[in-house]
Each structure stands twice: as C-alpha cells, then as structure tokens.
Amino acid sequence: MSQVFSSNPTSSNSASAPTPATLESPQDPSPCQACGACCASFRVSFYWAEAADLAPHWVEPLTPHLSCMAGTNRKSPRCEALAGELGREVACGIYEQRPSPCRELQAGDDKCLRARAAHGLPPLG
Numbered sequence: 001m002s003q004v005f006s007s008n009p010t011s012s013n014s015a016s017a018p019t020p021a022t023l024e025s026p027q028d029p030s031p032c033q034a035c036g037a038c039c040a041s042f043r044v045s046f047y048w049a050e051a052a053d054l055a056p057h058w059v060e061p062l063t064p065h066l067s068c069m070a071g072t073n074r075k076s077p078r079c080e081a082l083a084g085e086l087g088r089e090v091a092c093g094i095y096e097q098r099p100s101p102c103r104e105l106q107a108g109d110d111k112c113l114r115a116r117a118a119h120g121l122p123p124l125g
Contacts, residue, residue, distance in 0.1 A: 031107050031124050036090030038105055039082040041115035044069040046099040053097045069099065087121050 032038075045068040051059040058081055059067045071080035081098075084090035092098060105111055108124045116123060 033091065034087070034089060035107075035116065035121060036082055036084060036086045037115035037119040037121055038112055039072075039090070039092070039102075040076075040078040040086055041118055042072065042101075042111065043077055044072045044079060044099060044101050046101055050099045054094060058094055069102075086119055 045062055045066050048061070048065060048067045051067050058070050060070050060073055062068050062073065069079045069081060071078050071082075079092075081093040082090055083093055092102075113123050
C-alpha cells in the first residue's frame with residue numbers, strides 16, 4: 001500500500017495503536033484512509049528481519065524465519081497497528097516502518113478488491 005496512511009514516528013514505540021485523529025494526514029489522501037479492509041482481511045507475514053525497527057508488541061513469530069503483524073494471524077484478522085473504523089477513517093500506526101506485504105499492496109488491486117468485498121465495501125472506482 002504505497003502512499004496510503006501517514007504515521008506518527010513515535011507511535012511504533014507506544015503500547016497501543018494511535019487514533020486516526022492523532023496521525024498526520026498526507027497532502028493527497030489515498031482511498032485507503034477511508035478503508036483499511038486489507039489490514040483486517042489477511043495475515044501479514046514477512047521475513048523476521050523486516051521487524052528489526054518495530055517495537056516487539058507489533059510483531060508475532062510464526063516460524064524461525066517468518067513473523068507476522070500482531071493481530072493478523074487470527075480467524076478474523078485485524079492488524080493491531082490499524083487505528084480507526086473500517087470503511088470510514090483509518091490510519092496505520094507504523095506506516096513508515098510497515099513490512100513489505102503492506103508496501104506491495106496497491107489500492108484497487110486484486111487483494112484490495114477481495115478485502116473490500118469481504119467487508120461489504122464497494123470496489124474502488
């Protein structure tokens with residue numbers, strides 16, 4: 001998800017996710033700021049070393065080589081770094097340090113559309 005959420009640089013060290021109101025807004029808001037469905041639809045897994053700059057409470061180990069974002073390895077996933085209400089206003093508490101799966105997802109791609117549909121949101125148009 002490139003250029004989707006802005007973050008407060010100190011939020012990655014806090015114990016809980018910030019609220020959307022406490023985070024900076026980018027100059028050109030992305031449709032992702034009014035969605036968040038992908039952050040509440042998939043397990044966000046990545047090579048463990050990508051988490052080096054994240055506070056430990058944001059990451060859960062999966063295997064000796066893989067980690068995932070806290071909250072995403074559940075039957076009903078929701079990344080714990082996601083603040084706000086899906087489909088209305090959301091923000092990522094670790095946007096600048098987000099792992100590669102989050103950076104690679106693009107608004108309107110197949111995963112985005114599947115996540116939006118799963119949460120009853122219309123396709124981006």
